[in-house]
Structure formats: structure tokens, C-alpha cells
Amino acid sequence: MGLxxxxxxxxxxxLTTRLDxxxxxxxxxxxxxxxxxxxxxxxxxxxxxxxxxxxARFGAEVFRASPRQADVMIVAGRVSIKMAPVLRRIYDQMxxxxxxxxxxxxxxxxxxFNNYAIVQGVDKVVPVDVFVPGCPPRPxxxxxxxxxxxxxxxxxxxxxxxxxx
Amino acid sequence: MADETEIKSSxxxxxxxxxxxxxxxxxxxxxxxxxxEVTVIAKREGLVELMTFLRDxxxxxxxxxxxxxxxxxxxxxxPRFAVAYxxxxxxxxxxxxxxxxxxxxxxxxxxxxxxxKTSNWLEREIYDxxxxxxxxxxxxxxxxxxxxxxxYPLRKDFPIKxx
Numbered sequence: 399m400g401l402x403x404x405x406x407x408x409x410x411x412x413l414t415t416r417l418d419x420x421x422x423x424x425x426x427x428x429x430x431x432x433x434x435x436x437x438x439x440x441x442x443x444x445x446x447x448x449x450x451x452x453x454a455r456f457g458a459e460v461f462r463a464s465p466r467q468a469d470v471m472i473v474a475g476r477v478s479i480k481m482a483p484v485l486r487r488i489y490d491q492m493x494x495x496x497x498x499x500x501x502x503x504x505x506x507x508x509x510x511f512n513n514y515a516i517v518q519g520v521d522k523v524v525p526v527d528v529f530v531p532g533c534p535p536r537p538x539x540x541x542x543x544x545x546x547x548x549x550x551x552x553x554x555x556x557x558x559x560x561x562x563x
Numbered sequence: 564m565a566d567e568t569e570i571k572s573s574x575x576x577x578x579x580x581x582x583x584x585x586x587x588x589x590x591x592x593x594x595x596x597x598x599x600e601v602t603v604i605a606k607r608e609g610l611v612e613l614m615t616f617l618r619d620x621x622x623x624x625x626x627x628x629x630x631x632x633x634x635x636x637x638x639x640x641x642p643r644f645a646v647a648y649x650x651x652x653x654x655x656x657x658x659x660x661x662x663x664x665x666x667x668x669x670x671x672x673x674x675x676x677x678x679x680k681t682s683n684w685l686e687r688e689i690y691d692x693x694x695x696x697x698x699x700x701x702x703x704x705x706x707x708x709x710x711x712x713x714x715y716p717l718r719k720d721f722p723i724k725x726x
Contacts, residue, residue: 480709514716514725515708 418556425469425495426551429458429544432468432492434485437475439502439534446537453537458544465491470547471524472540476504477517489524497527497551499543502534509533577601578623578657587613602647602660607672610663614678617650617659625650625659628679631686633693638720643667644695648675665695674700692717 402414435443446453453459462468465488477485489498500520503509506529508518517523527550528543535543580594580603590609595602605613617625627650634645642664650659663672674697675682686697687706694715697703705712714721 479712480707483709513723514714514721518724 418554419552421556422552422554426548427457428460429456429469429497429547429551430460430462430467431458432465432471432488433461433463434471434488435474436477436481437504439474439505442534442537443472443474443501443540446540448537451537451541453541453544456541456544456548465489466493468492469495470497470499470527470544472499472501473505473520473524473526474501474534476509476511477520477523478515479517480515482517482523485520486523495554497547498524499540499547500526500529501540501543502530502532504533506531575651576657578625578652578655578659580659582620582622583613583616586616600658600660602662604662604664607663607665610661611673611675611678614648614661614675617661618678622655623659624652624654627651627653628675628681628685629658631675631682631689633689633695633717635693635717635719638667638718641666644670644693646672646689646695670695671698672696673698676700691715694718 405412405414433440435441445451447459447461458470465471469492471489471492473485489496498520500506504511504516505520506526508516510533512518520526528546530539530543532539577596577600580601583603584591584594587605587609590605590613591603592606593604595604603613617623628648629651630649632647632649634647636643636645644665644667646663646665648661648663650661652658665672670693672695674686676686676697676699683700683702684706686700687702687704689695690697690700690703691705691707692715704710708716714725716725
């Protein structure tokens with residue numbers, strides 16, 4: 399269109415884009431997960447980072463032990479009622495913007511642990527962006543979830559009425 | 564032949580409990596044997612003395628309380644609950660089970676904390692899961708479930724998903 403072509407002629411090194419696109423591109427290309435391995439799903443979560451699956455291709459290989467440096471919490475495993483407040487605290491300690499992936503059927507809906515000890519779905523404790531089915535999901539499944547999350551981040555608005563106020 | 568003896572001596576066996584039967588006649592109700600496993604059915608009166616004797620008697624020497632199990636026989640059974648102490652002697656390589664029945668309206672046993680320190684957490688687990696309390700326990704709190712949890716999950720009348 400008019401302005402872009404003009405700038406392209408005058409300043410060939412300049413790229414014009416929307417701020418939303420730029421910021422979302424930066425965010426989605428570097429989603430650092432907080433480690434929250436609770437059960438066997440955590441093994442598949444670790445397998446996601448290995449040489450065969452190599453989640454570094456999607457910029458999500460830097461697992462952080464501190465929630466303050468993490469962007470996404472991968473809840474990998476069954477959440478017991480006793481663990482739920484701890485999980486919520488970890489989530490609260492993560493800086494905005496933040497996302498949650500519920501990995502596997504136990505974290506998503508309780509799974510086979512339909513009993514007195516397990517939270518029947520982690521969305522009762524924290525808001526979940528992507529649910530991954532499986533018991534456990536394969537590393538590919540989790541990578542699929544990260545790609546879904548990237549698609550979701552692309553659609554986000556950087557400046558909301560809330561942040562402008 | 565020599566090998567056979569070796570295997571026999573290395574396999575844990577159940578101890579001969581006849582030694583305590585006469586000595587603790589008022590505490591021991593019955594001694595049963597099934598599949599080579601010996602169970603002493605006892606009353607809670609004099610239980611601490613019985614356990615202390617089992618630990619200290621040189622020929623028995625049950626110096627290790629390996630587990631405490633709870634049992635709910637159902638809400639219509641009297642007595643409703645049973646608590647089973649699984650004893651093991653590291654010295655003699657033999658075992659013994661002591662079982663005590665308690666009523667629902669008076670579900671309390673004396674603590675074994677003075678005999679085996681490990682009973683601290685084991686008794687807390689029984690309290691947490693069955694609601695059987697232990698008199699004299701130094702720190703009787705829930706151990707597995709959150710402190711504000713309602714009910715005792717391993718009771719037969721407990722709904723499978725909780726209240």
C-alpha cells in the first residue's frame with residue numbers, strides 16, 4: 399500500500415508492521431516453561447527437550463526452576479488437593495503475560511484418579527490455555543500444544559483497555 | 564543340602580508367640596495362624612506393655628515396627644475398626660502381626676510412640692485415613708490429606724470422590 403511502498407523505496411532497511419504482531423512474535427518465539435512435573439507426564443515433558451524431539455525449534459527449551467522467569471506453566475501430572483494451593487502460588491508468582499498448558503488426562507480431568515485425593519481438572523485452580531489429551535501424551539503431543547499456544551499468542555492484543563488505563 | 568539350610572535361614576518366618584500368651588493372658592485374646600503367618604489378636608488394655616515386651620525379650624526382639632495397617636469392617640460391624648501392627652526383628656529375622664479391634668464410638672488406641680519412634684507417622688496415617696485416634700501421641704495431625712480436609716477417606720461409608 400501507499401506508505402509501506404514509499405518507505406521501502408526511501409529506507410530499504412526499514413520494515414513496517416503492527417506493534418501487536420511484533421510483540422506477539424517475540425513472545426511466541428520464546429516461551430520459557432516453568433517446571434511443574436508432578437508425575438509420569440513429566441518424563442514425556444523432559445523427552446520433549448531431547449535430541450530427537452528438540453523443542454528448541456519452537457523456542458520453549460529453557461525450563462526455569464523459578465516461576466519468576468517463566469512464561470508458561472506445563473502442569474504435567476495429577477494434582478492432589480494438597481498440591482493445589484502450591485500450584486496456585488507458583489502460578490501467581492509468574493510475571494504477566496503467562497499461560498498454562500494442562501498436560502495429560504490427569505491434569506485435565508483427573509484421569510483414572512477419580513478419587514478423594516486428586517483435583518478433577520487443574521482448571522479448577524488456574525486458568526488453562528491448552529489441554530493436551532493422552533496418558534501420557536507423547537512429546538509430539540506436547541509440542542503440538544506449544545504450537546497451539548503460539549497460535550493463540552499471535553491473536554492476542556498487546557494493549558488492552560486495562561493496560562492503557 | 565547345605566544350600567537348602569541357607570535359603571531357609573534367609574527367608575523371614577513368623578515368630579513363635581506362645582511365649583507371650585501366658586504372660587499377657589489378660590491382653591491377648593487369641594493367637595491365630597494362617598499360611599504360616601502368626602497373628603496375635605490383642606485388646607488395647609495392656610497393649611503398650613505387650614509391645615514393650617515383644618521388643619525387649621531377647622528371644623523375640625522385635626526392634627522394627629515395619630508398618631501399621633488400618634481396617635474398616637463396614638459401618639454395621641461391631642467392632643468396626645481393626646489396627647494391625649506388623650513387627651519385624653532384624654536380629655532374628657522373624658515377623659509377627661498384632662491386631663487390635665476398636666469400636667466406632669470409642670475409636671482410640673494407646674500410642675506406640677514410646678516403644679517405636681516410627682509409629683509417630685504411621686499412627687498419623689491411620690488417624691488421617693480411618694479417624695482412629697491414638698492417646699498420648701505427641702503430634703496427632705493429618706499426614707497425607709490437607710489439614711482442612713473433611714472426613715476419613717478409607718472408611719467404607721466415605722464417598723469415593725469425597726464430600
